[in-house]
Amino acid sequence: MTDEQLSRLSEISHRKKYSVGQVIMSDQEPVTFFANIISGTIKLTKTIADGRQQIVGLLFPPDFLGRAFSRNNPYFAEAASDVEVCMFPNEAFERLIDVYPDLKHRLFERTLDELDAAREWMLLLGRKTAEEKVASFLLLLARRSLVVACPNEKPSLTRFELPLRRADMADYLGLTIETVSRQLTRLKAAGIVGMSDTRTLEVPDIAALVDVAGQGMAL
Amino acid sequence: MTDEQLSRLSEISHRKKYSVGQVIMSDQEPVTFFANIISGTIKLTKTIADGRQQIVGLLFPPDFLGRAFSRNNPYFAEAASDVEVCMFPNEAFERLIDVYPDLKHRLFERTLDELDAAREWMLLLGRKTAEEKVASFLLLLARRSLVVACPNEKPSLTRFELPLRRADMADYLGLTIETVSRQLTRLKAAGIVGMSDTRTLEVPDIAALVDVAGQGMAL
DNA sequence: CGACATGTTGAACCTCATCAACCGACGTGG
DNA sequence: CCACGTCGGTTGATGAGGTTCAACATGTCG
Numbered sequence: 200m201t202d203e204q205l206s207r208l209s210e211i212s213h214r215k216k217y218s219v220g221q222v223i224m225s226d227q228e229p230v231t232f233f234a235n236i237i238s239g240t241i242k243l244t245k246t247i248a249d250g251r252q253q254i255v256g257l258l259f260p261p262d263f264l265g266r267a268f269s270r271n272n273p274y275f276a277e278a279a280s281d282v283e284v285c286m287f288p289n290e291a292f293e294r295l296i297d298v299y300p301d302l303k304h305r306l307f308e309r310t311l312d313e314l315d316a317a318r319e320w321m322l323l324l325g326r327k328t329a330e331e332k333v334a335s336f337l338l339l340l341a342r343r344s345l346v347v348a349c350p351n352e353k354p355s356l357t358r359f360e361l362p363l364r365r366a367d368m369a370d371y372l373g374l375t376i377e378t379v380s381r382q383l384t385r386l387k388a389a390g391i392v393g394m395s396d397t398r399t400l401e402v403p404d405i406a407a408l409v410d411v412a413g414q415g416m417a418l
Numbered sequence: 419m420t421d422e423q424l425s426r427l428s429e430i431s432h433r434k435k436y437s438v439g440q441v442i443m444s445d446q447e448p449v450t451f452f453a454n455i456i457s458g459t460i461k462l463t464k465t466i467a468d469g470r471q472q473i474v475g476l477l478f479p480p481d482f483l484g485r486a487f488s489r490n491n492p493y494f495a496e497a498a499s500d501v502e503v504c505m506f507p508n509e510a511f512e513r514l515i516d517v518y519p520d521l522k523h524r525l526f527e528r529t530l531d532e533l534d535a536a537r538e539w540m541l542l543l544g545r546k547t548a549e550e551k552v553a554s555f556l557l558l559l560a561r562r563s564l565v566v567a568c569p570n571e572k573p574s575l576t577r578f579e580l581p582l583r584r585a586d587m588a589d590y591l592g593l594t595i596e597t598v599s600r601q602l603t604r605l606k607a608a609g610i611v612g613m614s615d616t617r618t619l620e621v622p623d624i625a626a627l628v629d630v631a632g633q634g635m636a637l
Numbered sequence: 638c639g640a641c642a643t644g645t646t647g648a649a650c651c652t653c654a655t656c657a658a659c660c661g662a663c664g665t666g667g
Numbered sequence: 668c669c670a671c672g673t674c675g676g677t678t679g680a681t682g683a684g685g686t687t688c689a690a691c692a693t694g695t696c697g
Contacts, residue, residue: 243537245537245538245540245541247541247545247546247632247633248633249632249633251545251546252545253540253541253544253545255537255540255541256537267526267530268527268530270530273534273537273538274537300519303526306526307486307522307525307526307529308487310526310529310530310533311486311487311489311529313533314529314532314533314536315492317533317536317537317540318462318464318474318475318492318493318536319464319492320540321464321472321474321536321539321540321543322464322466322472322474324540324543324544324592325472325543325591325592326466326470326471326472326592327466327470328684328685329684329685364642364643364644365643365644365645366643366644370544372544373543373544373545374685374686375685375686375687376643376644376645377644377645377646377685377686377687378684378685378686380644380645380646381645381646381685383645384645384646397643397644397645397693413466413468414466414467414468547652547653548652548653583674583675583676584675584676584677585675593653593654594653594654594655595675595676595677596653596654596655596676596677596678597652597653597654599676599677599678600653600677600678602677603677603678616675616676616677
């Protein structure tokens with residue numbers, strides 16, 4: 200983005216914090232803002248009346264949260280961890296979009312990426328086994344951590360934090376908490392991953408993880 | 419669209435037909451065209467090496483098939499029935515997109531709709547039972563047929579053709595052929611749907627179908 | 638300390654996948 | 668014309684993968 204765009208953006212923005220579990224956007228209310236994630240993880244969920252829930256998207260910095268063209272929003276956005284965002288009132292942001300077409304173009308490309316991710320996840324949800332699901336999720340995080348940390352090097356050991364609790368992992372993978380837990384201990388027992396803490400993971404050999412993730416996690 | 423846009427479009431287009439099972443776009447090759455579906459049904463699929471398959475999108479007329487900004491395409495597009503499309507070479511189409519911003523806007527909105535549909539389906543794949551899955555799919559088709567046929571009236575009986583064989587329904591719902599078949603006969607036995615032919619369905623009472631589809635199919 | 642949230646582990650159960658047989662429709666070649 | 672293979676679909680029997688229910692462990696906070 201150009202400097203001018205950035206300054207225009209910052210003029211209309213303000214920071215906001217959410218703590219774990221807080222609802223950021225609701226199913227019920229129209230969306231009044233766009234937000235840029237500064238830190239933390241946000242989960243997008245869909246829910247059935249009886250309580251069943253599915254996470255349909257995870258957002259990390261510097262992802263965008265919002266609803267282009269102010270339609271109604273069919274998801275919940277919830278803080279999966281403590282979260283800090285940079286918020287833009289809807290109208291102001293959409294005015295900016297009209298003025299800077301390449302900003303809109305960016306949003307478009309982001310949406311296409313989200314669509315690809317959603318469809319990748321459809322394959323996982325519909326066709327993968329519990330073990331493959333968990334492994335695929337860990338692989339996703341492992342690769343993310345590599346990109347964030349050092350784009351070029353390939354360290355033999357990858358270590359990262361789980362951004363989700365077991366309950367959320369279950370809702371993301373279409374499983375139950377218990378199954379997620381069991382598969383994690385299985386992967387640990389098989390030496391494919393190590394866990395110092397329940398939220399800290401080490402992957403000694405990514406290739407081995409790729410193997411149990413069962414393809415389709417192309418990169 | 420304006421008349422001018424339409425005429426410009428038709429200048430660069432040509433018709434093409436595909437018969438059932440034919441591959442329209444492949445995983446392997448870059449996409450060279452956009453296409454507007456004139457008749458028939460196209461399925462977008464993702465596949466794992468061992469043969470497991472998931473349909474990640476269904477396209478009906480007048481949907482669009484293609485890949486904006488000529489990235490590589492991670493899906494297969496296959497004719498689920500005999501299909502007729504109107505094709506545009508990629509470069510020409512993208513030139514048009516640049517000239518007519520609202521055409522791009524249209525594509526953007528279509529992409530957002532696809533994203534919503536994909537996420538709706540994630541809920542289905544991850545959290546619904548076999549019965550709910552099948553019912554949800556039938557509900558989707560029932561509503562589609564209502565919209566196409568008569569936007570206003572609400573006839574008591576809805577009748578429509580299944581655009582997919584059992585195998586494809588299974589791949590769309592994350593089930594096996596046998597389970598799909600069994601659930602269909604269960605719904606038939608319960609009087610929720612009628613089947614004159616294996617591909618022709620009647621829904622006497624949509625509300626009853628909504629009921630077994632288990633929410634989340636909001637409209 | 639007790640209450641609560643998060644995570645792990647075990648046992649029983651159930652839904653759905655798997656394997657297999659069967660049916661009708663269709664097309665083809667002898 | 669009929670035998671034959673193929674394809675799409677249905678139905679049954681069996682079994683495995685995951686869910687459910689329950690108990691327990693650990694850590695945190697009032």
